[in-house]
Amino acid sequence: MSDSETVPAATHPEAPGGAPALPQEALEIAAGYAFGGPALDLGALLWDGRCLPDARVRIPLPMLTRHGLVAGATGTGKTKTLQLIAEQLSAQGVPVFLADVKGDVSGVSAPGLPNDKIRSRAAEVHQRWTATGFPAQFYALGGIGHGIPLRATVTSFGPVLLAKVLQLNRTQEQSLGLIFHYADTKGLELVDLKDLRAVVAFLTSEEGRAELKTVGGLSTATAGVILRALTTFEAQGMGPFFGEPEFDTAELTRTARDGRGLVSVLELPAVQDKPQLFSTFLMWLLADLFHDLPEVGDVEKPKLVFFFDEAHLLFDGASKAFLEAITQTVRLIRSKGVGVFFVTQTPKDVPGDVLAQLGNRVQHALRAFTPDDQKALKATVRTFPDSAYDLEELLTGLGTGEAVVTVLSERGAPTPVAATRLRAPESLMGPVDAAELDRAVTSSPLFGRYAQAVDRESAYEKLEAAKARRPAPEAAPMAEQEPRAAKGAPRREESVVEQVVGSGMFKSLARSIGTQIGREITRSIFGTARRRR
Template identity: 45%
Template sequence: MLQEGSLYLGTSRNPDDSLNKAEYMALKYGNRHGIVTGATGTGKTVTLQVLAESFSEAGVPVFASDIKGDLSGIAAMGEPKDWITQRVQQIGFTDYAPAEFPVIFWDLYGEKGHRVRTTVAEMGPLLLSRLMNATEAQEGALNIAFKIADDGGLPLMDLKDLQALLTYMAEHATELSSQFGLISKASIATLQRGLLILEQQGAENFFGEPALKVTDIMRTTNDGRGAISILAADKLMMNPRLYATFLLWLLSELFEELPEVGDLDKPKLVFFFDEAHLLFNDAPKVLIERVEQVVRLIRSKGVGVYFVTQNPLDVPETVLAQLGNRVQHALRAYTPREQKAVKTAADTFRPNPAFDCATAITQLGIGEALVSTLEAKGIPSMVERTLIRPPSGRVGPVSDAERQKVMNLSPVAGQYDADLDSESAYEILTARAKKAAEADAAKREAETGAKADDSAAGRWTLPGFGDDPKESDGERPATKRAGGYQRETVIEAAMKSAARSVATSVGRALVRGILGSLRR
């Protein structure tokens, strides 16, 4: 049933439940993006695993997030289970065989996979504003911060670098405002509080070095299979905004770094974005436009993007219109919004006259889906009601010991596990502040000394007394003589004092004698 250049998804059936035909996805159209939707418990994760395994077997690297940990089982050999055996027989999948696949585990927190980081500079002001839920004014201040960093040679690697730069901006707001426009201290203070919140939520684990190289998620093995990079997202999902921002950053990095390649026989990478609604919830217009741009243009870089979510309404129409490969699991239709979602999903398919698409969506069983893929010349195939084939890897999570074994044998083992702290904005600004403080202290000390000298010079003192610094080692101040100044010794000063005393006594005696003669 496996065909060269195609991915086998399952077998469709007729309205009378008889088998119809095998359903394939053309590998050459794998970069035309896709979507997998359905209510909880309808089989989306298994479908995601089937797609990931199929792309890997075809030599296409895969990146996927693992929300519940179930996808990690793809790294272990498949186990015989009753429902798997039954489905294999039901669809006539004669080529089915259990297998294990080359997996690289990643984790922002470094607990269930290799550490994955980026720098603040690579994240950029737009995505960082989204992460911090910044207002327009705060986003403007953040853009100025990045401009100052670029112009001033201040590398922004981690959160403490950005915090130091914001402090610098607050201290020099007046002079910077004249160059870059008004910098509000209130906006800076709000951004600083936002950074503190990010640190408390664990975002500091995401920013730093060594930064992830996109080439490390685009590996193939010696036997030609594509490596499957799985991001452990169970803990990351506690901060949905960080989760969505990280995946959007990764898409943006792929878009910016990969060269244009046009249409290939198979994609260079396939990217699965699970819980995709988190990307678009409360997202500003500029961010939606960014996602639309990346999805539209990254196809020419050889990258296929597949959104996995519960409801097709979670994805904006501008993005939904670009998703050519569609797998729709069952939806419930109890509320008006759910009924609208069913209609939206039905309207995105090329109709099949054999059944009503909207009705079928509400009647699909577990592991059953409506499938439509791109055929020759990129035309969508007629929608078919399809039983999805079972995956070859294990369905369910791996144990901690199995996960650690995979990590130890990983091609990137030891490459991202140790933190680096190179000289960046924090160290540079700290050194500048220290140097400026030392210069100010020296200047104040010099000014204080000069004032003390001026005060001493202007103060009247008795000869031989006072705090003249020149009086030392038993010497007296200099006296003026012909030809210059000459310093008196202690003995000379004593002799002069004695002479003055004698002269004073003789003078007094003469005065008394004169006065006495006058009395007579």
């Protein structure tokens, strides 16, 4: 653990002899970050080209649940900023979730390697740098890559997020929601993609069409679009993300034995070419946490801080309803003790209603080589409070590892905008060796719980079994036909699903410990599901 907390904060930096070394504006900025309670140290104030090492720029620990944004052009140091914040959160007992898109965050688990650049940076900001590794757990979507497999059932993932992954339009999304509602109601659990295909195929079959007539039905054309999208999706290798054992997001809120927060790293390099999938899967993790965690209100320190990398991918092509759900989740999850940081290139990548919820800002350099760049620069400047800097000039002149910062004070008010030279992470700034990463994964107590996929009986198997047992119409005995004529009205044939639900096998399964059929399904604002007994 870093001993950086022992460095005293200077409210009024002074030159030798006690004379103020700075103009009043810089003194006021420094005073805005002199917090009394626990805080994270980002770095030292920059003013007029000078680094003022005793004027520390900090974030109050309780304010991390007011969310944040880390932005900047490629190569300006966003990833190292994530690592710096994650280390200090872990050291103060706060669990962290990091999405590692490029594969260079795994080094958080290993001590850093000192070199001249690190020593120089530490001296510039008066940082007592100590090489330190932090407790980490590594995950991979569906087990593709180095990490404990992270899976969700189709039922749990829900129709809203799945529609975004499949790139369905609004009408098709509504039809998918109807399919999920039917499966929920009838106890047909959708564990993997073949379960969903089976239910769609059944609902467009001769015996299944009547099932949805009272709620509008499912057109053959829409069902065809959904089935084709599912086929393409699975052909791209997406099948392993859906199945069991489903990941319990409560694993992300654990601490290590020494009291430090566990850093959960989701390794994504193997699925970099599927950005919409991993961004939507991250939203499932967040929505699931929102659904499960209890209300705690304001807390002395967060229960979890969640870093949402490549955030613009989540918002690209999103429907109005989807954006409203994101906004509501971000607004309300603070009361669950969870902080969310979106990581992207410019603030304009994040919708205004979401951006308005982000109280902590770390803006790295922006480039202004094209008219579009100039427009983005001006838009970024407008998102900051009034400042003592010329932000347009400052943001294009920042070096690597420097940023413009404004956060929420302990009173919840925005701090003055501060140009900051950031501290150096104390863990390894780069990936750990693949063999070492694999050892960390296989030695984890979670490996035995989640590594092996399980394909138990679910909707596909139940519909197939019911179809096999269903007698052909011409084989129906005459004794069954005569009472129909006597009553003057035909007796309605039982649907395949009704046969399944009424069967002794189904009732036995519903009573079994291993199955989730027969539990009440509740869906969140994102349509994600958890069942309670």
